Amino acid sequence: MAITAGMVKDLREKTGAGMLDCKKALDQTNGDMEKAIEFLREKGLASAAKKAGRIAAEGLVAVATSDDNKSAAIVEVNSETDFVAKNEIFQSFVGEVANQALQTNAADIDGFLSDKWITDSSKTINDVLNEKISLIGEKLNIRRFGKVTTQDGLVETYIHGGGRIGVVIELVTDKVNESIKECAKNLAMQVAAIAPKYVTRDEISEEFVEKEREILKQQALNENPDKPENIIDKMIIGRLNKQLKEVCLVDQQYVKDGDFTVAKYVEAVAKENGATISVKSFVRFETGEGIEKKEENFAEEVAKQIQQ
Numbered sequence: 331m332a333i334t335a336g337m338v339k340d341l342r343e344k345t346g347a348g349m350l351d352c353k354k355a356l357d358q359t360n361g362d363m364e365k366a367i368e369f370l371r372e373k374g375l376a377s378a379a380k381k382a383g384r385i386a387a388e389g390l391v392a393v394a395t396s397d398d399n400k401s402a403a404i405v406e407v408n409s410e411t412d413f414v415a416k417n418e419i420f421q422s423f424v425g426e427v428a429n430q431a432l433q434t435n436a437a438d439i440d441g442f443l444s445d446k447w448i449t450d451s452s453k454t455i456n457d458v459l460n461e462k463i464s465l466i467g468e469k470l471n472i473r474r475f476g477k478v479t480t481q482d483g484l485v486e487t488y489i490h491g492g493g494r495i496g497v498v499i500e501l502v503t504d505k506v507n508e509s510i511k512e513c514a515k516n517l518a519m520q521v522a523a524i525a526p527k528y529v530t531r532d533e534i535s536e537e538f539v540e541k542e543r544e545i546l547k548q549q550a551l552n553e554n555p556d557k558p559e560n561i562i563d564k565m566i567i568g569r570l571n572k573q574l575k576e577v578c579l580v581d582q583q584y585v586k587d588g589d590f591t592v593a594k595y596v597e598a599v600a601k602e603n604g605a606t607i608s609v610k611s612f613v614r615f616e617t618g619e620g621i622e623k624k625e626e627n628f629a630e631e632v633a634k635q636i637q638q
Contacts, residue, residue: 331360331361332361333353333356333357333361337356337361338353338356340363341355341363341366344363345367345370345371347370347460348443348454348457349440350444350454350456351370351456351457351460352366352370355367355369355370355373387408387410387618388408388409388410388411388414388415388617389407389408389409389415389424389470389471389473389493389617389618390406390407390420390421390424390492390493390494390617391404391405391496391615391617392404392405392407392425392427392428392493393487393488393489393496393497393498394425394428394429394431394432394487395432395485396432399485399486399511400480400481400484400485401432401477401478401479401480401485402477402478402485402486402498403428403429403431403434403475403476403477403478403498404428404431404476404477404487404496404497404498404615405427405428405474405475405476405615406474406475406496406615407420407423407424407471407473408470408471408473408617408618408621409466409468409469410468411468414468414470415493417466419465419466420462420466421493423462424493427455429448430442430447430455431476431477432477433445433448434475434477439472439473439474442455442472442475443455443472444456459472474615476615478498478613480500480501480502480610482504483501483502483503483506484500484501484503484510484511485498485499485501485514486498486499486501486514486515486517486518487518488515488519488521488522490519490522490523493617494616494617495522495614495616495617496522496614497519497522497613497614497615498518499514499521499609499611499613500609500610500611500612501514501517501607501609502606502607502608502609503600503605503608504605504606505606509603510599510605513595513596513599513607516586517596517609517612518612519585520579520582520584520585520586520592521612522614523585524576524585525614525616526576526577526578526579526582526612528577528578528579529578529579529580529610529611529612530578530579531574531578533578534574534578539570539574542573543566543570546566546569546570546573547562547563547566550565550566550569579609579612580593580596580609581593596608596609
């Protein structure tokens with residue numbers, strides 16, 4: 331029997347198992363939906379999927395770096411509870427996922443999950459994820475990954491708060507030594523602490539600038555309702571510049587020495603080492619950012635369990 335995409339989609343909705351697992355189950359059972367569900371349950375995949383409705387907003391960010399500091403990867407893997415995030419099995423798994431990301435050529439998370447597991451090519455990353463779900467007993471989710479590779483510089487990583495925030499930063503430089511590596515690490519810490527959105531103002535779209543200008547203008551009009559609009563426009567120039575400095579890494583005040591901006595700090599390190607250094611890019615992940623966490627009432631939860 332020919333297995334259609336619609337059949338795979340239907341089985342996935344019924345079980346929550348991965349697309350590839352559903353396709354395999356249907357192939358093995360000649361398209362029989364009920365037998366395919368049983369097949370997935372026997373493999374422990376459908377039972378893991380029962381947890382798919384839960385919210386996984388805790389977890390860890392992990393990084394991995396190549397030996398030559400030319401490539402680095404960052405991943406976020408979520409769990410339902412902070413308790414599991416502190417579990418050694420989970421922590422080890424997240425580290426392995428980061429190493430997988432360092433090796434991947436996948437363009438998106440679906441492609442990444444379809445990659446073969448490095449230490450067991452008979453399994454995909456998604457297969458191993460489902461095994462961990464069954465073992466740990468919570469919904470786990472490999473939410474995102476990033477990979478940075480440089481040809482003319484170095485990459486550096488930083489993990490803050492035991493995995494709450496992770497950063498990969500890329501420097502373009504004609505010299506690599508311990509001093510410049512330390513500079514890169516310091517900049518990664520800056521990104522973790524201050525959370526810039528851009529490296530320089532050149533990356534900021536005119537749409538973003540106009541939106542910020544309108545917000546600041548409305549604020550000024552609310553504060554100064556009697557002032558004419560042309561005066562208001564002049565008033566917000568300074569506010570807008572201050573706002574843009576806060577979102578651009580190189581314009582931020584350097585956290586380790588307030589006498590410097592980040593740009594001036596990089597310039598000083600470059601001069602000290604007789605090198606050219608510039609920041610090209612960064613990736614910053616914070617665990618659970620953008621995920622709406624479900625608030626649980628512990629007393630109510632216990633009461634429900636007793637009633638059941």
